[in-house]
Every structure is written in C-alpha cells, then in structure tokens.
Amino acid sequence: MTTAPEAMPVSVTESRLPVANGRQTVREVWRLSRGHRARLVTVVVSGIASTAVNLIPPAVVGVLIDRVHAGTADLGTVLTITVVMGVSAVVAAGGTAATTVLATWLYQTILARLREQLVGRALALPQHLVERAGTGDLISRTSDDVTAVADAAPTVIGALTATAFTVIVSLAGLVALEWPYAAAFLIVLPVYAMAMRWYLRTGPQVYRVERAAMSKRAQQIVESQRGYATVLGFGLGEQRHHTVMKASWGVAIHTLRARTVQSMFNARLNLAECLSLATVLITGFLLIHHGSSTVGAATTAMLLVLRLLGPINQLLFVFDIIQSAAASLSRIIGITTTPGTEAGEPGMTGDTTVRLREVAFHYEDGPRVLDGITLDITAGEHVAVVGASGAGKTTLAAVIAGIHPPDTGTVTRPARTAVITQEVHVFAGTIRDNLTLAAPEANEREIHAALEATGAAAILDLLPDGLDTLVGSGEHQLTDAQTQQVALARLLLVDPELVILDEATAEAGSTHAALLDRGAEAALRGRTGLVIAHRLSQAAACDRIVVMEHGRIIETGTHDGLVAAGGVYAGLWATWRKGKSLGGACGSE
Structure with missing residues (x-):
C-alpha cells in the first residue's frame, strides 16, 4: 500500500477538490x-x-x-x-x-x-x-x-x-x-x-x-x-x-x-x-x-x-x-496532502462485526436518504438489504464501506472490507493482472483456486492465452457475466473480513443468475457479509433480512419469519414469486 504523506491543512471549497496555498x-x-x-x-x-x-x-x-x-x-x-x-x-x-x-x-x-x-x-x-x-x-x-x-x-x-x-x-x-x-x-x-x-x-x-x-x-x-x-x-x-x-x-x-x-x-x-x-x-x-x-x-x-x-x-x-x-x-x-480518511468515516471494530448507531445521510442539498439507522451485523453473519427503488439500500452500503461519511451517527466496520457493485471495471492488461490487482503476491495455485470457487475456471478455456490473455479496451472483451466472475474471484484473493455485494450480479441477466449466485456464496463463505439483493432468492439465502423504506429500517428478521409476519417483505416476496418467470426482481436503486 502507498503511504500517505503527512496531512496538512489545505484550502477546500464546497464543490472543488482541495488547493494548497x-x-x-x-x-x-x-x-x-x-x-x-x-x-x-x-x-x-x-x-x-x-x-x-x-x-x-x-x-x-x-x-x-x-x-x-x-x-x-x-x-x-x-x-x-x-x-x-x-x-x-x-x-x-x-x-x-x-x-x-x-x-x-x-x-x-x-x-x-x-x-x-x-x-x-x-x-x-x-x-x-x-x-x-x-x-x-x-x-x-x-x-x-x-x-x-x-x-x-x-x-x-x-x-x-x-x-x-x-x-x-x-x-x-x-x-x-x-x-x-x-x-x-x-x-x-x-x-x-x-x-x-x-x-x-x-x-x-x-x-x-x-x-x-x-x-x-x-x-x-x-x-x-x-x-x-x-x-x-x-x-x-x-x-x-x-x-x-x-x-x-x-x-x-x-x-x-x-x-x-x-x-x-x-x-x-x-x-x-x-x-x-x-x-x-x-x-x-x-x-x-x-x-x-x-x-x-x-x-x-x-x-x-x-x-x-x-x-x-x-x-x-x-x-x-x-x-x-x-x-x-x-x-x-x-x-x-489530502488525508485519505475524514472525521465521521467508519472506524475499525478490531473484529469482523459491523455497528451503526443513529446514522443519517443526505446528498448535497437533497433530503435525507438515511434516517436514524441503527444496525448490528455480527461476525460471520450474512445480512440482506431489500426494499423498493429509492429506499436507501445502496447508500447504506456506501456508508458502511466508507465511500460516504455519515452526516450524524457512528459507523464501525472491519479493517479489511471489500465492495463489489454491479458496475465492475475491467482494467487494461491480462486476466492475471485483473485478478491480482489487490493481491499481487497471489501465486498460480491461489489464482486457480479462486477461479474454481467462484465457478469462473471455465473462462480460461475460452481465452486464447489463458491467464495471459489481454483484456480491456481494444483487446479481448469479456461478457458481463465473465466480468463479474472475475470480480468475485479477485475478492477471494483479497480475502476480506467484510464483503459488501451491492447488486453485484444484477448485470448478468437471468441466464447466468444461478452461476453468479454460487460465486457470490463462495465469496461470502466464512466472512461477514452485506448483500444488497437484486433477486429475493439471494435475500432468502442470507441469515437475516433488513427491509428499508424511505431511508429507514422498517422490518428485520429471517426469511421465514418475515414471510409469516405478512408485512412489507412478505408482499415483496409474493410479487417476486409471481414475476420471476418473466425475469422480474425486487426494486433496485
């Protein structure tokens, strides 16, 4: 990792990056x-x-x-x-x-x-x-x-x-x-x-x-x-x-x-x-x-x-x-000379738990997107977040990951946290370069094990030079599903303590849904996980489900318990069951 220079005060405006005097x-x-x-x-x-x-x-x-x-x-x-x-x-x-x-x-x-x-x-x-x-x-x-x-x-x-x-x-x-x-x-x-x-x-x-x-x-x-x-x-x-x-x-x-x-x-x-x-x-x-x-x-x-x-x-x-x-x-x-972290950003728990206390957040001059969120995710627990479009799911994931600092409240998370969103970038270089981007010390055996675990090993058979195939702009083009498989394998090589999947398999479509869901399960296995669910089948597989509406948590519990309660999640589940044959899924931000 690059060591930051000693932070010094810089002049900063509301809408511009800092400028040193x-x-x-x-x-x-x-x-x-x-x-x-x-x-x-x-x-x-x-x-x-x-x-x-x-x-x-x-x-x-x-x-x-x-x-x-x-x-x-x-x-x-x-x-x-x-x-x-x-x-x-x-x-x-x-x-x-x-x-x-x-x-x-x-x-x-x-x-x-x-x-x-x-x-x-x-x-x-x-x-x-x-x-x-x-x-x-x-x-x-x-x-x-x-x-x-x-x-x-x-x-x-x-x-x-x-x-x-x-x-x-x-x-x-x-x-x-x-x-x-x-x-x-x-x-x-x-x-x-x-x-x-x-x-x-x-x-x-x-x-x-x-x-x-x-x-x-x-x-x-x-x-x-x-x-x-x-x-x-x-x-x-x-x-x-x-x-x-x-x-x-x-x-x-x-x-x-x-x-x-x-x-x-x-x-x-x-x-x-x-x-x-x-x-x-x-x-x-x-x-x-x-x-x-x-x-x-x-x-x-x-x-x-x-x-x-x-x-x-x-x-x-x-x-x-x-x-x-x-x-x-x-x-x-x-x-x-800009510090890499700011006051109000997530602290480190020292373990693999996540704790949020009365967290609120809004974008610029807009309304609150998160309002009074209090949530604990215990070590090794997998929590799914569901809700209609605009409920605040992706924003919650961004605040926990440290992408956005909360306006008020506190957030703590494990030191090693990795995030995969539906927008996965393929860097110019080889497949090997893309896999070892955040884990340059990974050897050949570890790379193949990560590909096998996420179901991505078959990709190598389709590439002319295997791991040394050049990808990215102007080179061999990966499909959306292959790109997401590479991202999941990369995450396994990083070996984080907390995994955040923000609709990480949404872009692949229903054809590769099962394959990518298995890859996501491998990425979550043995780790604390937060899943912003694109399909409610993903939520049903998690230990606990959190339902959001207008920036607040309105329901929380297991899949079976929430369905039996007949509340908002039960309605979402029923709607999803009826529409899944047409490729429908729960609302996403």
Whole structure:
C-alpha cells in the first residue's frame, strides 16, 4: 500500500477538490527535496562560479579601451585579451551546462516523486469528495496540471540557475567597478518592482481561473464519454456538443485573458529596460565629464548592464510561466496532502462485526436518504438489504464501506472490507493482472483456486492465452457475466473480513443468475457479509433480512419469519414469486 504523506491543512471549497496555498506548497516541495539538498547546494555554488567567470569579458574589454585611449595597447595586449575572453567563455559555458544538467536532474527527480504521490493519493481519496468535485477536476489535475509543471522545466531551470546567478554576480560586479553605476541602475529597480507587483496581483488569479475552466471542460468531456450510450439513446449528441463547445470557449477566453496579461507585463519590462540604459549612459557621461571615471570603465559598466537586462527580463518574465506552473503545482499538492480518511468515516471494530448507531445521510442539498439507522451485523453473519427503488439500500452500503461519511451517527466496520457493485471495471492488461490487482503476491495455485470457487475456471478455456490473455479496451472483451466472475474471484484473493455485494450480479441477466449466485456464496463463505439483493432468492439465502423504506429500517428478521409476519417483505416476496418467470426482481436503486 502507498503511504500517505503527512496531512496538512489545505484550502477546500464546497464543490472543488482541495488547493494548497503558497506556504503549504513550498513546505511540501521542501519536504520532497529531502535527500537531494547537498546537490541543491552544489547547483548554487557551480552557478555562481560559472556566472562570475562571465564577468571577465566586459572587464577586459574596458581595460583594452583604456589602453587604446592611453596609447599603450599593442598586438600582444589584443591577443592576450582575446585568449582570456575565449577561455572564460569556454569555462563559463561548461559551468553553466553542468549547473543546468544537475538542476534538471533534481527537478525531474522531485517531480517524479510528486507524480507517484499524486497517483497514490488520487486512488485513495474518499469517493464522496471526488463525486462532489466532479471527476473532471481530478482528471485535469493528473493530466493538464502535471503537464504544465513538467513543461515549465526547460524555461524555469534556465531562469533559476544561470539567469538568477547572472543578475546577482553582475550587480556585485557593478558595485566593485564604480558604485555610481550600480546606484544609477538601482534607481530604476522600482520600475521593475512595480511591474512585478502588478503582475503578482493580477497573474495568479487569472491562471487559477484558467485552470478551473480547464477542469470544467474536462468534466464535460468525461461525462459525454461515460454517458455515450445515453447520449446516443436519447439523441443528445448535438446538446452535448454545444455543452463541450461552451466549456471549450470558456477555456479559450480565459487563455486569451492570460496572454493579454502576459503582453502587458512584457511592455512594462521593456519600459524598465529603456530607463536602465538611459540612466547608466547619463551617469557614465557625467562621471567622465568630471574626470571621475574612464571611457573603459563606462564601457564595462554598459556591457554589464546589457548583460543584466536580458537575464532580469527573463527572470521576471519567467514568472509568467512560474505562476502558471505554481497554480498547477498547488492543485497537485492539494491532492497529495489530502488525508485519505475524514472525521465521521467508519472506524475499525478490531473484529469482523459491523455497528451503526443513529446514522443519517443526505446528498448535497437533497433530503435525507438515511434516517436514524441503527444496525448490528455480527461476525460471520450474512445480512440482506431489500426494499423498493429509492429506499436507501445502496447508500447504506456506501456508508458502511466508507465511500460516504455519515452526516450524524457512528459507523464501525472491519479493517479489511471489500465492495463489489454491479458496475465492475475491467482494467487494461491480462486476466492475471485483473485478478491480482489487490493481491499481487497471489501465486498460480491461489489464482486457480479462486477461479474454481467462484465457478469462473471455465473462462480460461475460452481465452486464447489463458491467464495471459489481454483484456480491456481494444483487446479481448469479456461478457458481463465473465466480468463479474472475475470480480468475485479477485475478492477471494483479497480475502476480506467484510464483503459488501451491492447488486453485484444484477448485470448478468437471468441466464447466468444461478452461476453468479454460487460465486457470490463462495465469496461470502466464512466472512461477514452485506448483500444488497437484486433477486429475493439471494435475500432468502442470507441469515437475516433488513427491509428499508424511505431511508429507514422498517422490518428485520429471517426469511421465514418475515414471510409469516405478512408485512412489507412478505408482499415483496409474493410479487417476486409471481414475476420471476418473466425475469422480474425486487426494486433496485
């Protein structure tokens, strides 16, 4: 199992997955860098050293100009300065390359760890949280946001290594040359600061809205794909097309707004660049006029400023990319630092019993679906839940399983709980992969025993490569009955203490009903079980039956006792008996 990182508070809205704030994001990135900080120091040292070497060419050009002006320069002077400039360029380029490679390695290593945590936490998120936010939000974070952070690497690494070091070292060089030049340049820094302040006040919000629009678009696309059969059946293709197009135009509008902010920021940087050159030129003229500086020193100062302008503009302009990546990073870390469980979710009994006390639950702003449920399921007992459609059966199973936390009341259940619903997914891979998904240590003998116990062994005879047959999208297609048999065999390999079957054999139809019922019995044997009964024959086979109506338990007892009592269950049983020859079954949610 994946170990979750230490939980930290994140900002969370009612309808969206959590988003980490700036402090939490920095703290988590620093935690992820653990074990690589010595290399981080090496990056800083090598970056400063290589950019310091880059100060040599402007300095020696200034020396050459002064010697020419004084008439002391000769061919040897020119050759010496040329060699010095060439050697310094080679050394600086090598140092910059080494710094960039090491910084890239660090970036990608930390990003890989973050990706692993994102996948682990995404799979462990409480289902109610994902459903409330929409699966599109989660998909956007695991695709668009990860891509944004990864794609930022080439620019960000260059800006935060060679560029940042160039700014620091060049400013130090100006001060060492003659402090008035540095002072002249520093006078213009407030213009850069105001440009940066404007951008930091405007940019982050624009990028957050853009990312939210991407999540909305992803949600609409996912819903259209998942509901493809419904879209075709009801002729909703045009409607869904317009819905997706509307969401896509929303992304386009917010992206154009982000690019507009980027252009306005660039204009402010160009203004600051012009002012920087003008102030240093004027300062040089005044200093030379008063005999306080030389033409060579002024030339060196101008070369240093020209060397500064590009990196400063790049460093500030890259904040555009950094802000976009940071917005994505905070959304990713919002997931990786979200606890896997929340207050109010089921606790662990320490045995194989289930206990519910005055449990109530409702979806969003809707009415109560469960109201004052108190129920005990003893160790090894099999309890069936029946009732008309909308009675709250599936919701009860979800609350016991921990998929939804109760609004009020308490729920405790065994630590090892497994759920099978009527919607069973076949993962791309082999049959073996699908069977051992939650039990990777299972050996060949255990796999075949699970298939035999659930009546699924015959499936292997129909597959071209047996357990190694590829299934899933684009590969060998399993029937609904075979898919459910695989799910039941997978459950046996997991060996849970509590089994919850939520109409787990409903999709197979009456043709395979008996076979799947035997598989379900094998899955329940020797375990505590909760069965949301699709057919009342399943309920009749359980130790106890719970009848629900409007979110409440109205009857409970054995099959024979409830039939003899002549209540609601007796009526359901009589109706089912009359209709079973036509394929009828008790109502389901």
